[in-house]
Amino acid sequence: MSTSHKSSELKPAEAIQTLPSEAPGAGESPIEVAASNFSADDSPFNEFGERRFVTRLSWFGPLNLVAVLAFTIPTAATAALFSFMYTVVLPESQANTAIGITNVFGAFVGAIFAVLIGFLSDRTHTRMGRRNPWILSGAAICTLGLVGLAFADYTAIWSVVLFFCIFQAGLNTFYAAYTALLPDRVHSSLLGRASAYSGFGSLAGTALGSILTQVLVSVFGSANLKEGFLTLPWLMIVIAIVIVIVLPGADLRAKQNDRDGALASGAKSQFRIPKDRDFWLAYFGRFAIVLGVMLILQTATQILRYHLGLSVAGAASVGAVAGLLMAGAGAVSSLFAGFISDKIGKRKPLIAFTVAFFILGAALLAFSNSVTVYYLYTICAALSYGSFQAIDQALMVEVLPDKEHVAQDMGMLGTTNTLTGVIAGGLGALLIGVLGYEMLFVISGVLAFIGILIFIPIKRVK
Template identity: 35%
Template structure:
């Protein structure tokens, strides 16, 4: 009788025994697939506002807020639904890979179609489709970490994922800056990178046949229950802490084009060059932090102090924008904030994996935790848009500082994570 079928061995122990001691080929593939989805997504954060400016310069903030909010709401719902379905999927290709391979094609088709229209309701519908397609990729992809990586390697794997996302996010800013005057060209072709890297990941990191694995019977009621977070204190604290920190960062980053043109006072063309240069600044600072922080967390066996430190540095990074309307303040935000983001993202996925309460619902629970990715994209455009309209950009930066500090305070009481 094989280890995987022996009933006398607890399921958790059997799963740990199947996770390799080294990352091996999975490490580079995690880097590739996470970089592959982040680069087009990061570029879209600049290209979409540029398209809104083309459509209606006077209503660009309102249009962008509506588009971002509806897409992100759809993404939050889809992430939990797809995560739940992935946990219960049984196939020859496993429970994650079939979803990962299909979502990229859907979103790429939606983005390409967006590049050919200026009809705003159609753009909203297509952006919702894009976000749902991305959720089909990401909900099962985030579960790969707790599924297939040994606890002793979670920090390294999280650093690999974080480094891929950071490099791609910075390159996305460079690419978007270069395409700022022709944003539709970028939206037309860049998202196909997600489809290509997702398919490569599935082909080169095959998942075991799981058709004989038992599963909970599916029902509409069970699907609705999946939207309820686990009643677990550490899980909820990690969710709130992540949400607050990313809300702080997104409140500024998602509006960087408008911050440059409306707050600092430069033209769209120059703003594109600044965003491209800022992408390089952020890549260098965040990349250095990521390479150091992930392995350090494994060596020390500690995640919480590293993530809290990142929150405090975030708050410091956003302070110069409150004090100055200058490009120096903007570059300082990207450089110091990028360093903080690098520290955070290198350890964050490992911290989230450490607080999962139930091995049977990993994709669903990781999907709920990763609402902290999409939630700020829903609220940041709304909150920042309202605040900018009422009292200006400086108040947005003050709120962002407060959110970063609140994130540090929320993470302090975590018990299962040192």
């Protein structure tokens, strides 16, 4: 992986003046240009004059953890709450269908917003910069969706679907802008560690979301559980405001006309689908692995309630314990994997090694329906997914084809989370109904293995 030209001599004012990179010269091939990793630039400022973290993460690492945590906790609790509500008011077959439909539509809307907001974010010129307006907007839209879920009628499925789609729209609006901060602000030598904070935040947030769900079940009871949605949005609002304050964007209003003129006939003037080979190998490899994980994750409520035969309170209790195990195992694996990945400069072998733990966990579930084995699966999955997220997010930044479509391309890669939700929500319910839970677990493991194979031919990442 080659590095881009260093520009550490640029001062903020000069950096703002810098226009996007010109097209490849006569002697440069498109492959050489694509292979240049712009996040390896040693300048302390990007071309807009915004601060970059070049030699150390400083406070950005903990902020990254807290930000992801603040949005993952309500996301995990939201998925559990509406699923439990369906199982309370609907028979098993109808609840299974309703959970699948809600997840499918929510994930589909999320995928659309991930790409759309990424596209718009790269083209946003405001006093707050490119990313911050969308970060704040995402938190506000999430709040609207959660308030709607608190008042929806769960016997009328489509009202729940509507508000869950609004929540997913807000969630992906936030993430489309927020994830672009890594290539915007972080040097490539620190990407593994920065991603490790994100990975741990995601796993810990999922764990704390499970614990919060148990608390809400205890406080509100099964009949009034939907009132718990009103407790969820406030942490997201606070952290969005904190991000905007501590990571101010450059005021781009004065530069809008100059940049628009310079880019009128360039690549940034319109939406484009990347044609880069490594980008799509990373996309489909990640798609297969995340789909395998999502098949089990999105059917967790059915697994606990019907496969393990637990009550709502019992399922919430087991989910909380599993959450603690997930947080502990995920913390160790994500931070360790991110550090090692940066030190050895390799991503692919570590991804193969860590995903193997998920395959092992899925195999354990296929041969037993005991709570103990469910806990063992949770540990394996946490070790796997914590490490995978730490390494994978760094890999995603390294395969970005060019600097002018950062948020758009990160948003497109992010659709591997949302589109797999579209598929997993429906496919999981279908597999349970037709083939049973055991085949669901087997297929999850097979998909993860296929993902490992797809990652292997990527050339731009070791």
